[in-house]
Amino acid sequence: MKLSFLEPLYKQSGPFASVYPDTSRDSAIEDPDAAVRLRWRHLRDALMSKGADRDSITAVAGTVGSDADVPGTHGQAVFIAHGHLALLDELPAPPARDTAHFGTLPDTMPLIVQHAPGIPYLAVHVHYGGRHSTDAPGTVRIEAEAGTWPLTKVTPGHRLDEEIPVADWPRAAGEVGRELEGHARRIDVETVVVAGDVWARGILIHRLPASLRGQVTTVEGAGESEPGRALLEQRLESLFQGRMAAHDRALLDAFLAERGRDGTFAEGLAPAVSALQRGRVKALFLNDHPESPFRLWAGPEPGQLALAEQELRSYGIREVTEEQAGTALARALVGSRAELVVVPEQELCLSEGVGVLLRYADPTTRE
Template sequence: MKLSFLEPLYKQSGPFASVYLDTSRDAGIEDPDAAIQLRWRHLRDALMAEGADRNSITAVAGTLGRDTDIPGTHGQAVFTAHGRLALLDELPAPPARDTAHFGTLPDTMPLIVQHAPAIPYLAVHVHYGGRHSTDATGTVRIEAEVGTWPLTRVTPGHRLDEEIPVGDWTRAAGEVGRELEGHARRIDVETVVVAGDVWARGILIHRLPAALRGQVTTVEGAGESEPGRALLEQRLESLLTGRMAAHDRALLDAFLAERARDGAFAEGLAPAVSALQGGRVKALFLNDHPESPFRLWVGPEPGQLALAEQELRTYGIREASEERADTALARALVGTRAELVVVPEQEQWLSEGVGVLLRYADPTSRA
């Protein structure tokens, strides 16, 4: 997964306030806005205890909970720099717990993890309830959306919505298929999920361009899509939860191949840090452990990170602070334009939860 969406944040200097809050407005909550404000007050106290300035507090308070147009369960991630809003991101799912941190670096790893697996897809719902014949009356309605899962749960992708007379459906399905292919190519979709009437969707599928047709998975019982949420959201969740994006899978396969031949790889925190210091990392693989006790020392620049403060001092770096390891790794990845692959531990266990695919082999980077 590319982390370019974080580059504008890291171009700013700290200190940063980083806040993650559940902003869901479920029907079962009597006064969701009051509940959100109560949770925010607890986080505000935590920020103030860590030394956050009044402008930072005000900037966060003016942003949290403003996502009233997003239905269902979700959350917000808010970052400020020098008292001004630096980044706002809607979270596809509520954070595991509400958190707030004020420090030298922004706490971005929980946000990054919520972007995973970042699977580009096309969802299509073919609405039709009439007689299965082209001489029937009525219309076939096509709803389609291209997006990246799971972000489209809270940030809808490009939508297509058309109605076509049943009598024209056989001919028009080919035109719709070509239009869908054009949208799919723009984001290089790797899966096409089609729901709806079996007869009408069958005609569409058989008239899709061959490359797109080979990516189709049909699903039943899609139901109506909720405004402001992803088309076929529940079916997509069933299909894509626990799955890695094809691009990330290819990177992991390359890492495992290099490890098997003792080639351009490193595993463990210390070797990964050494590779990041030299800008030699192509992709970093992470078993996400929010409770991890590992910490690193960092300097002002992305590649300035080390296991011990003295190492940074040896390099002549005077400004150093101790940070969570995942926070330091995230900044280094963005700064060196390396990719991150969040790997479920049951998929691939990594020593100390970290492995890297190197841009070139270097035996000294091994543990």
């Protein structure tokens, strides 16, 4: 996963208020606005206890819950610097718990993890309920959406919505297929998920360009999509559960190959930190542990991180702060333009939850 979307945030100076509230508007909540206000009061108290300034608290207050138009379960990631909004992002799932952080660095790792697995996909729903014959009356309706999973749940992708007479469907399906191919190319789609009437979708699939036809997965029982949410969301949830994006999978395969030959890899927090200090990390692999106890020390620059305060001070670095490990690692990754791959622990359990694929050999990073 590339982290370039965070570069504008790290170009700003701290301290930062980083807030992750559950701002869900689902039917299970009787009064969602009241629930959001209650959560904000707890977060405000947490920010005050951490020394946040009044301007930052005021700015957060004006932002939390501003996503009332987003339906269903979700959350927000709010970053404030010096009383001004530095970054606002929607979370496709509510945070495990509401959190507020105030410190020198923004707490971005929870946001990064929610971007995973980052699978570019095309969802297509073929609506038709008539006779399976081209001389039948009525129309075939096509809904399609190109997006990146799971972000499309809260930030819908480009939509296509067309109705075509049944008699024209065999001819028009080819035109629709070429249009879909254009949307797919823009985001380098790796899978095409098709639902709906078996006969009508079969005609579409057989007329898709060859580049898409080999990527098709059909799903049943799609149901109606909720306005403002991802097309085929429930089916995509099941399909992509535990799956990694193809790009991340290739990076993981490279890491495993290097580990197998004792090559350009490192595993464990200390070797990973050493590699990041030298800017030699191509990709960092992380088992997601939201409550990780590990801490690191950080200086003003992205590569200035260490397990011990004295190590940084020995380099003549005066401004040193203790940070959650994820906070310091995230800044170092963005600063060095390295990638991050979230690896399910059941797939690969990493030592201390961390591994790195190196840009080139560096024996000193391995224990």
